[in-house]
Amino acid sequence: MKVEPMSDNSGQNFLREAIRLSREKMEANAGGPFGAVIVRDGEILARGWNQVTSKNDPTAHAEIVAIRTACEVLNSFTLNGCEIFSSCEPCPMCLAAIYWARIDRITFAATQSDAADADFDDHHFYEELRKPVEQRMIPVTQSLRDEAIVVFEMWRRKLDRIRY
Amino acid sequence: MKVEPMSDNSGQNFLREAIRLSREKMEANAGGPFGAVIVRDGEILARGWNQVTSKNDPTAHAEIVAIRTACEVLNSFTLNGCEIFSSCEPCPMCLAAIYWARIDRITFAATQSDAADADFDDHHFYEELRKPVEQRMIPVTQSLRDEAIVVFEMWRRKLDRIRY
Numbered sequence: 001m002k003v004e005p006m007s008d009n010s011g012q013n014f015l016r017e018a019i020r021l022s023r024e025k026m027e028a029n030a031g032g033p034f035g036a037v038i039v040r041d042g043e044i045l046a047r048g049w050n051q052v053t054s055k056n057d058p059t060a061h062a063e064i065v066a067i068r069t070a071c072e073v074l075n076s077f078t079l080n081g082c083e084i085f086s087s088c089e090p091c092p093m094c095l096a097a098i099y100w101a102r103i104d105r106i107t108f109a110a111t112q113s114d115a116a117d118a119d120f121d122d123h124h125f126y127e128e129l130r131k132p133v134e135q136r137m138i139p140v141t142q143s144l145r146d147e148a149i150v151v152f153e154m155w156r157r158k159l160d161r162i163r164y
Numbered sequence: 165m166k167v168e169p170m171s172d173n174s175g176q177n178f179l180r181e182a183i184r185l186s187r188e189k190m191e192a193n194a195g196g197p198f199g200a201v202i203v204r205d206g207e208i209l210a211r212g213w214n215q216v217t218s219k220n221d222p223t224a225h226a227e228i229v230a231i232r233t234a235c236e237v238l239n240s241f242t243l244n245g246c247e248i249f250s251s252c253e254p255c256p257m258c259l260a261a262i263y264w265a266r267i268d269r270i271t272f273a274a275t276q277s278d279a280a281d282a283d284f285d286d287h288h289f290y291e292e293l294r295k296p297v298e299q300r301m302i303p304v305t306q307s308l309r310d311e312a313i314v315v316f317e318m319w320r321r322k323l324d325r326i327r328y
Contacts, residue, residue, distance in 0.1 A: 016308065019315065031326075033315045052241050052264075053241055053328055055241075058242065058264040059261050064223050068223060074220075076220055077220045093257050093261050097223050099285070100223070101222040104302070105305070108305075109307060110309055118316040118320055119327060121263070125260050129259060129290070141269070141272075142271070143176065144176065145273050145274055148186065148273030149274050151190065152197055152281070154190070155190060156282055158190070162193075162195075
């Protein structure tokens with residue numbers, strides 16, 4: 001991970017916009033202090049900010065909101081050629097969403113440990129995901145695998161399937 | 165992880181409903197072959213199915229859709245007291261969302277390795293999240309931490325903040 005100041009000034013401007021959103025929307029009681037912007041070809045395509053508590057949506061993190069908005073703008077379920085700038089290191093949910101969206105590059109300001117100091121569970125959840133299933137906090141049961149994989153086999157044979 | 169058949173028949177019925185959704189909605193071209201239901205007090209509170217390609221939303225996995233719907237139903241950003249039944253082991257995005265939603269228990273049918281066999285990146289993304297940042301596929305840069313943590317300090321001092 002590069003921790004040097006970015007030489008690219010426009011990159012710093014995009015990150016500052018994410019930080020500005022984190023503050024403005026927190027002050028407006030949208031949710032936690034997190035902002036993100038998605039950029040393509042040097043322009044902001046979408047802005048996102050945390051709306052967990054105002055929208056009653058635990059998935060409405062800044063990055064998720066920005067990804068959904070950018071995909072709406074582009075009418076596409078992938079964001080190849082886009083970068084994301086986030087006021088804080090993405091939590092595991094948002095990081096995996098960034099992978100699913102096929103975003104090219106991530107730039108963030110505060111770290112998951114800074115988020116932990118502000119009472120957010122990002123770091124703890126990273127640790128949980130690294131543990132073997134049986135050692136995790138939430139109990140997990142598996143069953144009926146045979147019935148589910150029949151549907152995967154149908155998917156593999158589906159001629160008009162759209163991969164993602 | 166328990167891999168024995170569940171003794172609780174209603175649990176199997178909920179899991180079968182998730183599998184049924186995975187098939188029905190895939191056949192209707194909503195997206196990939198994945199379904200989920202969220203249950204509270206023995207009743208289905210919300211159903212979700214993959215809608216990535218039909219909604220142009222890379223975050224519209226079955227579990228995320230079910231969580232958002234259940235929170236809407238309950239008018240709450242947490243799902244304490246709820247269980248999730250998913251036709252497949254949740255990907256890291258969905259697993260972290262389950263943690264953020266404070267769901268009590270997870271039951272799934274197919275595994276992340278079955279999903280990989282059907283050409284989905286779940287297993288690969290689990291491996292990526294376990295790697296140190298500098299070894300990951302997507303390049304990551306950090307900058308402007310000092311500016312971002314000022315906002316976290318404001319959050320800590322905010323008297324009317326709603327924690328999640």
